[in-house]
Amino acid sequence: MSINDPETYTLGSFFLALASIFIAGKAVSSIFVKFKQPEVLGELIAGVILGMLGLIPLYGELGYDFFHLLAEVGVAILLFEIGLETDLNDLIKVGLPSLIVAILGVIVPFFLGYYTIYLLADYNLISFQSEGALFLIALTVAATLTATSVGITARVLSELKKLNSTESKIILGAAVIDDVLGLIILAVVSGIVTTSGGSIDGNLSINVSSILLISLKAFGFLFLAIVVGNVFTKKLFIFVHSLKARGSLLLGALAYTFIFAYLAKLSGLAPIIGAFAAGLLLAKTNQKDLIEDRLKPVADVFIPIFFIMVGSAVDISSFNPFIKENIAVIILAVVLFIVAVIGKLISGLGAFQLNVNKLVIGIGMIPRGEVGLIFASMGLMTGVFTKSEYSAVTIMVMLTTFIAPPLLYKFYRD
């Protein structure tokens, strides 16, 4: 009986998959905790193992949509929890360094990635049909390298009890700005790639007004959410707390989070940005401590599902160096990984006027996670990437996700 076969994917298999996720996640992360390594790395590796064993239903199958959505709830709760622990005033204080770090963290990896692809093409490590096709490959790879995935870094900073440090605030602020910038790049690049249908003939008119519109919506959402939310949130939660139905405060806080996630999506942003804004707003209510306390067990259930799903997306067989076709893929992956790490480490220098650990900021920006994977899958679906290039980019994204936690543990422990 295969769990990936919709015919046999019964309710029973569903419960078994859920149990496997919880057991594997806690078993592997307990070993990591024992050796003073980050728990989240244990969950990622548990995901890789479950993916290899076929215990996580594949994307598009009956079961996967469920776990995919559970993972989305998990990462939304994670960002909400982080927002709840963040002081908005402190975040505004580090606004300028965050902005510089974010911009550097987008521009440097983008251009490094772009020219790396042309360099590799000179050594015949990239196969391409035409100059136009090569341009599209370079553009998509470059875009993949830009967007920071804040989830993993935030979880590690939380494990290290460093969420209130200046470094953490710069990283979180930069990651939020990064997401907005990444979104604009996604809109532009996907516009170019999809209109050219994978090949290109010089016609590259980028619609400037649509780029402006997307940027405006994104910044507008965050500004409006925080300004408007400030007006009514405190009073709303005094009322919600007065309700006598079981779990009203917790469900009220979650509903508030999900509505902000919805509004963010409506504004063309990632839902997690809305969840983060909801957390920032609820951090100022009188019920903050109660909400935090009741959220904890719910977070314990949902958050590991996100990291296990991220891990399960890795296709281990692409790593096998004994298969000749994998060599070029492995070289491409390793080179892109080095570019990805250097690009974001340089962004840490953006916090130049402050007395902070710039290396830690750079490391915190390294993980690409799900945003990178969105670019990669767009590349595959539009025919810009071959299956090999797609695998290489995916492996690069995964490696950035795996490298950051132990580096943070190493360079940011007391």
Add this chain to the structure above:
Amino acid sequence: MSINDPETYTLGSFFLALASIFIAGKAVSSIFVKFKQPEVLGELIAGVILGMLGLIPLYGELGYDFFHLLAEVGVAILLFEIGLETDLNDLIKVGLPSLIVAILGVIVPFFLGYYTIYLLADYNLISFQSEGALFLIALTVAATLTATSVGITARVLSELKKLNSTESKIILGAAVIDDVLGLIILAVVSGIVTTSGGSIDGNLSINVSSILLISLKAFGFLFLAIVVGNVFTKKLFIFVHSLKARGSLLLGALAYTFIFAYLAKLSGLAPIIGAFAAGLLLAKTNQKDLIEDRLKPVADVFIPIFFIMVGSAVDISSFNPFIKENIAVIILAVVLFIVAVIGKLISGLGAFQLNVNKLVIGIGMIPRGEVGLIFASMGLMTGVFTKSEYSAVTIMVMLTTFIAPPLLYKFYRD
């Protein structure tokens, strides 16, 4: 934008649907609590409202599978929580009255329902093609009337803080036995109905050995689960509690529950029976209080989803008495509802040798819930039921679900 259209069912709509479920559930049940009515009734009505507004995605659509599975997790957690609060020794003490109540509660409604259909057919309130077809209708309706849905009663007993009373134990015990009996009836009736393809020509060979096999598996599962589980569960949870990863104890308990739910499904039983067994076993561990404490917020999130989904399955338009075609349906529904209530009230007399409130036991057995709906949808899919008969049976099931909580509140309050 309709939430039922998979094309527009984006991640944003998903978050909105989740927020709607939480907000509507807590808003309506807060009103019910204010007027000292059961919370669960508020959640059912919230479900009806959300279903009418089209805010709950329909069965089979992209989104519904997700909420359907979340509801399954919810009812499993509910039964686990109930098991956790149940003392197994007390349950065994009421074993015999439970068995008698369960058997009466299956036999009486079955035969009452069976002859009611023939009676209604005499008054031309049931349309049928042949005697064989009428037999199949009577058989399926009778089967629908048998199986008690313990979820709603258990929730109300919990709200009334009566879970430790003898009446509650008899009801819970009888409901577990009922589920086993209901399963056997389902196997037999679906065997007859599906092999005859909706019409019947006298060939009614019921395979006795397969009935025996199903019964054996069902009882065997419960016996084995409790006997084998008793051997290792205490030691297992001393180990799980010693793990240092975040939320290990809670996720360990949930994984344990889901594995038992899986094993129950594998034995051909409803997953909730396994979840209940898991709760009974963990009730004897030293970590019981800790697990109960950490489970509460998670239960607050998942359990209302089950009741809201049950409510959302009601098709309000079938109730409209101004449409002529609905009259026969309404009469059928009302008659079946009366039969359903009387049948289970009589079952309460099964606890004859004990000094208990037999009326309360009868009321506790009234709700049919999801098991009844399984019979009804099987009837519709195999062509035994017309759409009208299906609606009547569904309405009957819903009414039993709605009537029990206020009756329990009325007759079982201190």
